[in-house]
Each structure stands twice: as structure tokens, then as C-alpha cells.
Amino acid sequence: ALLGKQVVPSNVTPETVTINRIFYGDKPEREAVLKNGMHIRLEHEELGRAQLEQLMERLPAPIDYIDIHEPLEILRELSIVDTPGMGDVLNQFDTQVHDYIARADAVIYIASALSPLSETEQMFLSGILRPQSFSRLFLVINMADCLESAKDIERVKQLILERVRAVSVNASIFALSALDELCRKTGKKRPNPELAEALESGFEAFYAAVDDDILLQKEVIQAQRLVGLSRSMIKDTRSRIELIGKMLGIKKSELQQMEQQCHTDMANIDLRLRKSTEGLETLSRRLCREARGWMDIFLSRMKQELTALGSTQPTSILQKHLQFYLSDLIRQAILACLGAHRPQMEKCLREYAQGFSQESLRGIGEGQLQDVSIQLADISWTSVDTAAFAINTGSELLFGTESQMHGIISGISTLVGGFWRESKMKTRQQDILQPLLEKFPDISEDVFAQLENAYAQMSKAACNRLAEMFRSQMDISLEALEQAQKVLQNEDLREEELKEQLSVTGEILDRAERLLDSTGIGADPAGREEAL
Numbered sequence: 447a448l449l450g451k452q453v454v455p456s457n458v459t460p461e462t463v464t465i466n467r468i469f470y471g472d473k474p475e476r477e478a479v480l481k482n483g484m485h486i487r488l489e490h491e492e493l494g495r496a497q498l499e500q501l502m503e504r505l506p507a508p509i510d511y512i513d514i515h516e517p518l519e520i521l522r523e524l525s526i527v528d529t530p531g532m533g534d535v536l537n538q539f540d541t542q543v544h545d546y547i548a549r550a551d552a553v554i555y556i557a558s559a560l561s562p563l564s565e566t567e568q569m570f571l572s573g574i575l576r577p578q579s580f581s582r583l584f585l586v587i588n589m590a591d592c593l594e595s596a597k598d599i600e601r602v603k604q605l606i607l608e609r610v611r612a613v614s615v616n617a618s619i620f621a622l623s624a625l626d627e628l629c630r631k632t633g634k635k636r637p638n639p640e641l642a643e644a645l646e647s648g649f650e651a652f653y654a655a656v657d658d659d660i661l662l663q664k665e666v667i668q669a670q671r672l673v674g675l676s677r678s679m680i681k682d683t684r685s686r687i688e689l690i691g692k693m694l695g696i697k698k699s700e701l702q703q704m705e706q707q708c709h710t711d712m713a714n715i716d717l718r719l720r721k722s723t724e725g726l727e728t729l730s731r732r733l734c735r736e737a738r739g740w741m742d743i744f745l746s747r748m749k750q751e752l753t754a755l756g757s758t759q760p761t762s763i764l765q766k767h768l769q770f771y772l773s774d775l776i777r778q779a780i781l782a783c784l785g786a787h788r789p790q791m792e793k794c795l796r797e798y799a800q801g802f803s804q805e806s807l808r809g810i811g812e813g814q815l816q817d818v819s820i821q822l823a824d825i826s827w828t829s830v831d832t833a834a835f836a837i838n839t840g841s842e843l844l845f846g847t848e849s850q851m852h853g854i855i856s857g858i859s860t861l862v863g864g865f866w867r868e869s870k871m872k873t874r875q876q877d878i879l880q881p882l883l884e885k886f887p888d889i890s891e892d893v894f895a896q897l898e899n900a901y902a903q904m905s906k907a908a909c910n911r912l913a914e915m916f917r918s919q920m921d922i923s924l925e926a927l928e929q930a931q932k933v934l935q936n937e938d939l940r941e942e943e944l945k946e947q948l949s950v951t952g953e954i955l956d957r958a959e960r961l962l963d964s965t966g967i968g969a970d971p972a973g974r975e976e977a978l
Contacts, residue, residue, distance in 0.1 A: 447624035471515025482507035552582035591623035622648035730905035737783035
């Protein structure tokens with residue numbers, strides 16, 4: 447609908463089974479790029495899921511992505527990466543999707559108006575998109591033609607707005623119908639004539655946002671990333687130049703001693719990790735106690751609401767929706783606690799990583815040798831300072847794998863569902879609710895157990911990430927030290943000549959920084975310099 451043409455296949459069931467990259471081309475072309483580097487020309491009809499899966503079985507290697515070229519004017523201004531929807535297919539491309547998201551100028555995430563931003567989708571957005579700190583997140587609520595009125599469309603938008611606030615305060619939300627828009631553009635019968643005006647208005651608002659915030663801002667976005675990348679390169683280059691300068695005059699034996707200390711620190715890294723991981727675990731337990739207090743208030747309110755339901759809701763509504771309603775509320779409550787506490791865990795994690803970097807090699811020697819140690823720490827900290835840390839808050843973290851689903855979700859379903867199956871109970875609302883209220887203390891204990899499990903898993907994830915950071919810092923220190931020594935060991939360079947070259951290089955970096963300052967563009971606010 448955005449392109450005005452059926453460029454990629456669509457269906458009522460998930461149809462995209464590969465990553466599709468859509469570009470401008472003088473003529474329509476489709477080409478599959480395999481993971482072994484082979485290129486396979488495809489026909490448009492072969493992009494459908496059934497045909498493509500049959501073809502994939504016969505190919506010598508899995509498909510990495512499919513390039514699609516179309517002679518459409520909008521594609522002169524932008525390129526689109528269409529990824530699979532939620533589920534197992536998306537998981538197969540997890541790493542690629544991460545990479546594409548990191549490089550994207552904007553993300554358009556599509557949800558269904560019939561299932562407005564499900565729990566799984568909220569977790570995906572929280573775990574994948576939020577760490578990228580997108581300034582441009584477009585959340586499209588598709589299939590609005592299936593709703594009954596314009597008021598229903600507005601109610602769905604409001605519901606989505608409430609659910610997405612935890613992910614991004616800058617998300618733009620659009621309720622529309624891609625089917626209606628494509629029919630309108632191609633002159634076909636529209637699916638819901640009564641909502642035609644509202645649907646057309648919704649798509650026009652979306653297209654205007656794409657035009658204003660992506661197409662018109664494209665050069666600004668690229669400039670911001672280029673400036674951010676340049677500043678990062680200048681900072682790292684300057685640090686390495688200063689490192690070489692500080693090494694001048696230091697004995698070779700002392701530099702070798704420093705390198706040996708790096709290897710020793712790497713070998714003893716587990717001992718140095720222990721204190722930090724204990725601190726993370728202590729913080730996690732404290733946060734969990736606070737979350738238990740929040741959850742206690744939440745469950746008390748939930749019990750009050752359940753008590754009131756008996757006189758306000760028909761039995762048929764309770765039978766159809768209550769177990770799912772309760773399960774969804776509890777999952778959201780646990781995720782809300784984790785989301786509220788994650789910044790504190792991230793801050794603690796970064797402080798430990800920075801402290802480790804500052805302490806590394808500081809005990810070696812004095813004077814110039816200590817200056818070199820400080821410079822190495824500054825270089826190794828750079829990568830940690832710009833790294834995004836995301837704790838997985840998915841359903842597997844909270845409730846185990848699907849084969850291990852137990853605890854509160856299965857408990858509610860079994861408890862409530864068991865009473866619903868008794869036909870003699872189905873005509874009396876209180877008979878449905880009373881047993882649930884009687885068992886509420888047990889349900890509450892199950893909720894607290896799941897909450898504690900979630901915080902334990904968050905703590906474990908943070909500790910694992912800290913270990914990765916420590917090892918990464920030591921690797922970077924060793925690399926910088928080895929590079930500097932290679933320069934100093936160049937017999938063709940005299941010390942005075944090397945000092946002069948370092949001075950000239952420093953002046954070049956100064957001019958580059960002044961040039962960047964003159965653009966008036968700051969560093970990339972999302973901290974994603976590598977995305978260029």
C-alpha cells in the first residue's frame with residue numbers, strides 16, 4: 447500500500463519467510479542471495495511462502511536475503527527492509543534483524559487492530575527496539591477496516607498508546623488499513639465503505655509522517671550519523687596517538703611488563719568479577735523486594751476488581767475473556783516492574799565496567815608508565831561507554847520455554863477453566879468468581895515466585911554481560927598496546943621524527959574537530975555511530 451503496488455506477497459497468515467530488501471530499479475527484478483554467496487534469479491510468483499519454501503528445500507544453501515527492484519518513484523528516495531513477522535521465522539534471522547535495525551533511519555512496526563500490540567510484541571519492542579533509542583518509531587495498527595466504527599479505531603489507538611509508552615515516548619501511532627489503501631489506489635472495491643473516509647485519512651497521516659520525518663529528514667539523519675562516526679573515530683585515534691607519545695622513552699622491558707600484566711589480568715578475570723557480580727546480585731534482590739511491594743498493591747486491587755465483576759459483567763463475557771485478561775494483566779505487571787528497574791541495573795553494570803577499566807594496570811610503575819596505563823584504560827572504556835545493554839524480558843525469561851509453561855499462567859487457566867467446564871456453574875456469575883477469590887492467596891504466591899524468578903534471571907543476564915565487557919576491555923587494551931609497540935619498534939623511525947609526525951597528526955585531528963563543530967551538528971543522540 448505504501449508503494450502502491452503488490453511488490454511483496456501478503457496473506458491473512460504470515461507470508462514473509464525471508465528478509466526482503468526493496469530498492470529502486472529500472473525494471474522489476476527479484477534475486478535471492480544465498481549464505482554461500484550464490485545469486486538465484488526469481489520470478490515474482492516464487493516469492494509466495496508455499497512456492498518459496500519448496501524452492502528453499504532444493505537450494506544448495508539457505509537464503510540470506512532477497513533483493514527486490516521496482517521502478518517506483520518513492521524508492522528513489524528510500525530503501526525498505528521487510529522482515530518476517532513474529533514467531534519462529536523471525537528467530538531464524540535474529541542477528542540479521544538486529545543489524546538492519548541498528549542501521550535503519552526509522553522503524554515501521556506493524557501490529558494488528560484485532561490484537562493490538564500483544565504481550566509478545568511488547569516484549570519484542572522492549573528488547574529489540576528500545577535499546578536502540580530510536581527517535582523515529584512508527585507503530586502502524588493495520589486491519590482497521592475490520593473494526594466497526596471510527597470510535598473503535600480511536601479506542602484501539604488509545605490502547606496502543608498506553609502500551610507503547612514503556613517502549614518509546616517518541617513513537618508515532620497510526621491506525622489504518624493497507625488493504626483499503628491498496629484497493630483505493632488500484633481502483634478495486636474497498637473492504638469497508640462505511641469507514642472509507644477514516645481509513646483514507648489514517649493512511650494519509652502515515653504517508654505524510656513518512657514524507658516529513660524520513661524523506662525530508664534523510665540528509666539530516668545521514669549527516670548526524672556521519673558526524674557521530676567522525677567524532678568517535680577522532681576520539682579513538684587521538685587516544686592511540688597520545689598512547690604512542692607517552693610510550694616514547696619507556697624501556698622495552700617495562701612495556702613488556704605491562705603487556706604481561708594484561709595477560710595476567712585476563713587469566714585472573716574471574717576473581718575480579720566475583721565482587722562485581724555479588725554487587726549486581728545484591729542490587730537485584732533489593733529491587734525485587736521493592737517490586738514485591740508494588741505487586742502486593744497490584745494484586746490487592748486486582749482482587750477488588752474481581753469482587754466487583756460479579757455484579758457488572760455477564761457470565762458469557764467472564765467465560766470467554768477472564769482467564770486471558772488476568773494472565774495478560776499479571777504478565778504486564780511483572781514486565782512493568784522489570785522495565786522500571788532496568789535503568790538502575792544498567793547504571794550499576796556500566797559503573798562496574800568503567801571501574802574495572804580504570805583499575806586495570808593502574809598499579810604498574812609511576813610517571814610515564816602510569817600515564818600509559820591510564821591511556822590504555824581510556825581506550826578500552828570507549829567501546830563499553832557506547833555499547834547498548836539490553837536485558838531480555840521475554841516470555842522465556844519470565845515463564846520458561848513453552849514446554850515448561852507452568853506457575854501462574856497455567857494455574858489461572860486450570861483453576862478458572864475447570865469451573866467453566868462445569869455446565870451447572872455457567873449460569874451463575876458468582877459461581878465462576880468465588881472459587882477464584884478463595885484461591886487468590888495461592889495465586890498471589892505463584893505470582894511472587896514468578897517475579898523472583900524474573901529478577902534472578904535479570905541478575906544472571908547482567909552478570910554474564912559484565913563478564914563479556916571485562917574480557918572485551920582487556921582484549922582492546924592488549925590490541926592497543928601491541929599496535930603502539932609495533933610503531934615504536936620501527937627502526938626506520940627516529941624518536942624526534944616520530945614526535946614530529948604525532949604532532950602533525952594531532953593538528954589534523956584538531957582541524958577535523960573544528961570542521962565538525964562548524965556544522966552545528968552534535969554527536970548521534972542514539973549513540974549508534976556504527977550504524978552509518
